[in-house]
Amino acid sequence: MRRIRYCFHRFCAEPVIVVWILGALITWAPLMIWLAGHGVIDLLHSDWSAVVLLLICLLAIWPVGYVLAVAFMGRWVMRACEQCNGGPYRLGERVMILSGPWSGKVASIREKFVGQAGESLSTVDLGDEIKYPGQDLVPDYALLRLSPRP
Numbered sequence: 001m002r003r004i005r006y007c008f009h010r011f012c013a014e015p016v017i018v019v020w021i022l023g024a025l026i027t028w029a030p031l032m033i034w035l036a037g038h039g040v041i042d043l044l045h046s047d048w049s050a051v052v053l054l055l056i057c058l059l060a061i062w063p064v065g066y067v068l069a070v071a072f073m074g075r076w077v078m079r080a081c082e083q084c085n086g087g088p089y090r091l092g093e094r095v096m097i098l099s100g101p102w103s104g105k106v107a108s109i110r111e112k113f114v115g116q117a118g119e120s121l122s123t124v125d126l127g128d129e130i131k132y133p134g135q136d137l138v139p140d141y142a143l144l145r146l147s148p149r150p
Helices: 002-012 015-037 048-084
Strands: 094-097 106-114 120-125 137-139 143-145
Touching (some): 015 048
Antiparallel strands (some): 094 106, 120 137
């Protein structure tokens, strides 16, 4: 059960993947409902070329759904992923980094920032492993709380 929960947190640490899936659902669901209403789904059982054309159509419309999902739900998805992973975080809390070059490292939060797009960023204490300024800056949705909530 712990492994499943960890996989869920890792999935939530990549909100772009979540937005891709939501974008596919946004565009594919209405298209499939429209096609089912016009009897095209019945063709799929008898004609393989219809299956290939449907797959091409679904792949072609997927980027449109991604753009719509980013435009209308991007910030909400990032905030929801941060909440699922234990955010908002406070200074001094122990966290595990879930994605990026420091994935799997345990650190404590030193500073909090707001990024250019409005997302929450944290500077984590990684010790002597930092070679360049800014390497210790991690988005809050990529962190998992390890210390109990106060």
